[in-house]
Amino acid sequence: MSGTRRGLSSNDIARLAGVSQATVSRVLSGSARISEATRAKVMRVVEDVGYTPNAIAQAMRTRQSRTVGVAVSRVTNPVVLEILEAFGARLSALGRRMVVWNTDSEGEAAVIEAIRQGTVDGVVFTAASHQRTAIDEARARRLPLTLFNRPLPEVDCDQIVSDNRNGARTLARYLLSGGRRRIAYLSGPLDRTTLLERDRGFSDALAEAEQPLWQHCGAERVFDQQRFRQLAILLMQQAERPDAIACGNDMIAFAVLNGLASLGVRVPEDVWVAGFDGVAMSGWDLFDLTTMQQPWDAMADAAVATLIDQIDGNDSRAGIAQSEATLVVRGSTDHWHPPAQRHDKQRSPNGRNQ
Amino acid sequence: MSGTRRGLSSNDIARLAGVSQATVSRVLSGSARISEATRAKVMRVVEDVGYTPNAIAQAMRTRQSRTVGVAVSRVTNPVVLEILEAFGARLSALGRRMVVWNTDSEGEAAVIEAIRQGTVDGVVFTAASHQRTAIDEARARRLPLTLFNRPLPEVDCDQIVSDNRNGARTLARYLLSGGRRRIAYLSGPLDRTTLLERDRGFSDALAEAEQPLWQHCGAERVFDQQRFRQLAILLMQQAERPDAIACGNDMIAFAVLNGLASLGVRVPEDVWVAGFDGVAMSGWDLFDLTTMQQPWDAMADAAVATLIDQIDGNDSRAGIAQSEATLVVRGSTDHWHPPAQRHDKQRSPNGRNQ
DNA sequence: ACGCTGTGTGCATACGTATGCAAAGATAGC
DNA sequence: GCTATCTTTGCATACGTATGCACACAGCGT
Numbered sequence: 229m230s231g232t233r234r235g236l237s238s239n240d241i242a243r244l245a246g247v248s249q250a251t252v253s254r255v256l257s258g259s260a261r262i263s264e265a266t267r268a269k270v271m272r273v274v275e276d277v278g279y280t281p282n283a284i285a286q287a288m289r290t291r292q293s294r295t296v297g298v299a300v301s302r303v304t305n306p307v308v309l310e311i312l313e314a315f316g317a318r319l320s321a322l323g324r325r326m327v328v329w330n331t332d333s334e335g336e337a338a339v340i341e342a343i344r345q346g347t348v349d350g351v352v353f354t355a356a357s358h359q360r361t362a363i364d365e366a367r368a369r370r371l372p373l374t375l376f377n378r379p380l381p382e383v384d385c386d387q388i389v390s391d392n393r394n395g396a397r398t399l400a401r402y403l404l405s406g407g408r409r410r411i412a413y414l415s416g417p418l419d420r421t422t423l424l425e426r427d428r429g430f431s432d433a434l435a436e437a438e439q440p441l442w443q444h445c446g447a448e449r450v451f452d453q454q455r456f457r458q459l460a461i462l463l464m465q466q467a468e469r470p471d472a473i474a475c476g477n478d479m480i481a482f483a484v485l486n487g488l489a490s491l492g493v494r495v496p497e498d499v500w501v502a503g504f505d506g507v508a509m510s511g512w513d514l515f516d517l518t519t520m521q522q523p524w525d526a527m528a529d530a531a532v533a534t535l536i537d538q539i540d541g542n543d544s545r546a547g548i549a550q551s552e553a554t555l556v557v558r559g560s561t562d563h564w565h566p567p568a569q570r571h572d573k574q575r576s577p578n579g580r581n582q
Numbered sequence: 583m584s585g586t587r588r589g590l591s592s593n594d595i596a597r598l599a600g601v602s603q604a605t606v607s608r609v610l611s612g613s614a615r616i617s618e619a620t621r622a623k624v625m626r627v628v629e630d631v632g633y634t635p636n637a638i639a640q641a642m643r644t645r646q647s648r649t650v651g652v653a654v655s656r657v658t659n660p661v662v663l664e665i666l667e668a669f670g671a672r673l674s675a676l677g678r679r680m681v682v683w684n685t686d687s688e689g690e691a692a693v694i695e696a697i698r699q700g701t702v703d704g705v706v707f708t709a710a711s712h713q714r715t716a717i718d719e720a721r722a723r724r725l726p727l728t729l730f731n732r733p734l735p736e737v738d739c740d741q742i743v744s745d746n747r748n749g750a751r752t753l754a755r756y757l758l759s760g761g762r763r764r765i766a767y768l769s770g771p772l773d774r775t776t777l778l779e780r781d782r783g784f785s786d787a788l789a790e791a792e793q794p795l796w797q798h799c800g801a802e803r804v805f806d807q808q809r810f811r812q813l814a815i816l817l818m819q820q821a822e823r824p825d826a827i828a829c830g831n832d833m834i835a836f837a838v839l840n841g842l843a844s845l846g847v848r849v850p851e852d853v854w855v856a857g858f859d860g861v862a863m864s865g866w867d868l869f870d871l872t873t874m875q876q877p878w879d880a881m882a883d884a885a886v887a888t889l890i891d892q893i894d895g896n897d898s899r900a901g902i903a904q905s906e907a908t909l910v911v912r913g914s915t916d917h918w919h920p921p922a923q924r925h926d927k928q929r930s931p932n933g934r935n936q
Numbered sequence: 937a938c939g940c941t942g943t944g945t946g947c948a949t950a951c952g953t954a955t956g957c958a959a960a961g962a963t964a965g966c
Numbered sequence: 967g968c969t970a971t972c973t974t975t976g977c978a979t980a981c982g983t984a985t986g987c988a989c990a991c992a993g994c995g996t
Contacts, residue, residue: 235700237981237982238982238983238984247945247946248945248946249946249982249983249984250945250946250947250948250984250985251944251946252983253982253983254945254984254985257984261942261943261944261945262944262945263943263944263945266944266945280698280699281699281982281983282699282700282981282982282983283696283699283700284641284699284701284981284982284983285642285951285981285984286982287638287983288951288952288953288981288982289950289951289983289984289985290951290983290984291951293638309663313684313687316682316687316688317684317688320684320687320688320692325681325696325701326681326682327679327680327681328680328682330667330670330671330674333667333670333671333674334670334671334674338674341634342637342679344589344632344634345634345635345636345637346589346636346637346638347637347638347679369589457867482866482868485867485868486866486868487867489867489868490867512836512840513811513839513840513843514836514839514840514869515868591951591952591953592953592954593953601975601976602975602977603952603953603954603976604953604954604955604976604977604978605974605976607952607954607955608954608975611954615973615974615975616974616975617973617974617975620975635952635953636951636952636953638951639951639952639953639954639981640952640953640954642951642952642953642981642982643952643953643954643955643980643981644953644954
């Protein structure tokens, strides 16, 4: 019923233009020495019939799929959005396709399968839990590989990350300078190197100020919005409440803000809240979240550049490229203290919660 | 430097197992009649060397890429997340790959190119603006095609949509029954059939109640968060304020809530707010948004089923399948009125804003 | 006229798989 | 024991493209 869905091939074009298939191929790749006359003749036919080379056959012949895979964890984490949007735009501009693996729902199997099937020329692993078998598979096949926002020092490959430890140090110092003394730190499972580094940096700064961490809790199991919301509620129901809650990332901070809202706890009057990542939503009035802003665009640029370089065989390894996150102070913390750093893209005239 | 990244082929397996390449292929496809002895012999070698068939070559031979494309608009719209997550999981379970096109940043070109290049077996177009040339291209190539959440009656293809007109009618009746009389309706560009239908349904219900629409405004250009936030602020700065703001979708409603928060306007005491779509975030305490919940999972099931049927040549066309959205009442409207429908998955003990 | 260089084109092949067809072996019917 | 049927396997080929190699031909110097 569906008719023969067969497209035209370069052979058809060759016949129509009265040249050989090889000539058609050369005209379209634009590389070889072709006379202007035949080039025009071929292009004319190509335009007329609307021919486009079959990408599958090209991939077969060149052994390059012109596709890169990006493995992400929970797609519902807005930081993943920032990453995907940045990568998609850049790869598309370079004429590459992008496939996305949701390692949260599909596991590593899909990634490993794709690597072995040869459907991707390279892979990017973004913030996620271990995934070591998939990484090892890529290494074993010598497949270009970049870690993004997720250092793994023991793996020898390009890593585009931010200095999470130092960033967390900056954040902790800011909270201390704002007079916070009962600081709770809320984070996720520490098999995520990103969160682990942030924990360390945070502890560094507190130790350096000879200030104990008031409370440290984390959801050991999964990255679970409801769980963090509940933890925030428990924190505030104690006899002695914290005066600041620092979070391992913005998503956790959102959950905390939700929990506080359900209790009627005011931010920042009753407690300060701070996140880490700088996702777009953190600037919304309802969150107005102080956070460590990562330079997503610059990081994506670097990651795509180094990955494509590897794919194309230019041996310009990036190694471990560390960028710095910058503190963005918003209404979820009392922002009078460091006057130079006030950042209000969306001006909110009467501050938070009026 | 990078060594020869050549994997093993079915020829290698055949040689190692002492059979022909054809036999290896038949064993792995599992279909043909192969004796148990040779099957075991081949599988043994396959396991030992860790062989996986080259998907590119398979695609070349079978003329099936086992990949479907999904065109989405702004990736930052959370509804897109719901859709991508639902599609990804289902396609992965069926052993299909998924590529995502962000038509907002890449335009239609990438979609058309992929269709012509033969890298996808079928396409799904989700909520977005027109994209007619891409749709026409797919039709011309007889490529399986499904419209998702986005009716286009003049196009003859499967369409999985919800009854937006009726849903909006339900929402309007609810607001009226709650005593709202000065209702503003805030929507986006009406070249999106989804929003157009919702506008119509909303008008239907008001006309039927002989109640005029207080105010109707929309951003004509783009889908712009900042713009809707500003519109909400302007609405509330008028001499006579609306007592309810209904929004064309949840994303607009979030922008409105942000604008109201920046003014210190209370919800629902000063004004009710309602959305449409039922994205996961609408249940967060800070939004607590009354909305029309679309049955995303069921819709994704239907879309994937009909698309795969088309790809596999089973002529079970779904036609235009319309599902119903259900009203979910939350704290952004005064929820005492329709007692049966209170929906509180996340119990918020003291209600909104304490 | 001959050789030589350079330019433009065609011929042939390989990439890795799936599959139609034929053939070899096994089993059964007479 | 001979033919007929069934099962299992191999041979050969095609999918659409890119590219090494050879070849034709023009231009030019001798």
